[in-house]
Amino acid sequence: MSDKDQHPTTSASLHSENTTFDTPTTAMPEKPTSTTAPTLSAPIHGQLDPGLPQASDEPVNALPFKELIIVFVGLTLGVFLAALDQTIVSVCTTKIANDFKALNDVAWIGTSYLLTATAFQPLYGRFSDIFGRKSVFLFAITVFLGGSALCGASQNMTMMIVSRGVSGIGAGGIMSMVMIIITDLVAPRERGKYQGIIGAVFGLSSIIGPLLGGVFTDHASWRWAFFINLPIGAITLVVVVKLLHFPRVKGSLIEKLKRIDFLGALSLVAGLVLLLLALNWGGSTHPWNSGIIIGLLCGGAAVILVFLLIEWKQAIEPIMPFHLFKTRTNVACLSSAFFLGAVFFIIMFYMPLYFQIVRLRSATAAGLEMLPIVAGLLIASILSGFMISKWGQYRPFIWTGFALMTTGCGLLTLLEVDSGRGPQIAYMLIVGLGIGFCMQTILLAIQSAVPLKDMAVATANLTFFRTVGQVIGIAIAGTVFNNKVKSGFAPLLAIYPGIEAVASNSSLAASFGPEVEKVILEVYMAAIRNALIVGVPFGVLGFLCSLFIVHNKLRSDAGPAIME
Known part of the structure; x- marks a missing residue:
């Protein structure tokens, strides 16, 4: 069954208004008019919700309920995967550094992950508009799993640091993409239920992570703190590939690449890396008044200023619209x-x-x-x-x-x-x-x-x-x-x-x-x-x-x- 046949009445709501799809769409007015149908209208900004939904005000999901629940379980596993990885590794870092005889570099295990995860996070929203939700989500999971496999197979500290950076690129997109996809599949009134469960899973993983990390470190090998991501990620990939369907975004790869704000993305990542390095090192590795910290802060601020100018004046589809x-x-x-x-x-x-x-x-x-x-x-x-x-x-x-x-x-x-x-x-x-x-x-x-x-x-x-x-x-x-x-x-x-x-x-x-x-x-x-x-x-x-x-x-x- 094609995507059109599965949900013909809701496919137009799954992507941004400025994207062309295989399925026909109807442009929605940006301001209320007297001719707007009651079921498709909403109060203007600031008007209170009139109360409980009426019988004629039922949610319309893009997937049948049973399929939606299965997809949601897969998305939840993705969130669990990314959140677990942040905490499970923290318990293992000392053991990893001792095995590689590089205790002085132990902070970089977390720093490289943090830098890439934070720097790439805002890029996923715009990329999902250009390439489609499903493709970008699969990319994020695949990169994260590849980084996890490389971490588990690392033979020295340099390989570990680089691999954690790769994992961070994927992890930075998993949480954002899950929330974006839920937004596409679930009506606003019902969204709180699903997002509430996501928040609960995020909190639960913050406790399970250190416990698992301690068990692996003490009774098995720290490498399992990374390898455990692979079976969980594989389940998520299967669910997303088989059950998550969106209208295909039209356009050739070249046309899509032209829509990317490359200058904005490069300047944002570079500026954030400089600032995050300064915040990470300041007061610990180097004094706050040291030349390297002041230089990183000034350089990061200057590059971020360039990024803002690009978003304001140059970018056609900005990553961070003003x-x-x-x-x-x-x-x-x-x-x-x-x-x-x-x-x-x-x-x-x-x-x-x-x-x-x-x-x-x-x-x-x-x-x-x-x-x-x-x-x-x-x-x-x-x-x-x-x-x-x-x-x-x-x-x-x-x-x-x-x-x-x-x-x-x-x-x-x-x-x-x-x-x-x-x-x-x-x-x-x-x-x-x-x-x-x-x-x-x-x-x-x-x-x-x-x-x-x-x-x-x-x-x-x-x-x-x-x-x-x-x-x-x-x-x-x-x-x-x-x-x-x-x-x-x-x-x-x-x-x-x-x-x-x-x-x-x-x-x-x-x-x-x-x-x-x-x-x-x-x-x-x-x-x-x-x-x-x-x-x-x-x-x-x-x-x-x-x-x-x-x-x-x-x-x-x-x-x-x-x-x-």
């Missing part, structure tokens, strides 16, 4: 996503350090201690998704989420070296609920505020802003953490000269005796507390930005909504 930033809701959503990413990553990075360094737990045990955050995230993601689908209101969940997340982050700063299990669980549960209410709901908000032709680009850019927030948040918190550790150890250096080594390896604290160990743990506790404090103003700023989000009706049909 008109996205002309709408109050879009700017509010992108800003909220940025601050959400910052708070989320700060908490997910420093709470495991609290359990491992201060509470002296193993990496596996620290992963289990984080379960309250995951439980809260799972509950809030799924609950908010179904409630949004029922009521059509999403802003209250965003506001509630930021309030809970910020409050929980503040409460975590009250933890002490000897805090009981009750406060730990309660505070982390509050944080998890807050993250769960926000994570996918902000995406739903921006998708309801853009016309269909910008849906893919808006989705990819929101994911990009959230990732950049993670990088900047962890960079600032890391600087605060390192400065507090150095200042805390300074009075002890005169008495215990060897204590400086504890700053690089906290497990050496016990070698100085119980009394000194207690002082060292207090220093680390103060440093972790300061790092978590950084998340509080980020959360407040995110909440304030979310107040500017204007409500748009979540329609129950899959056709393009009439937007502002």
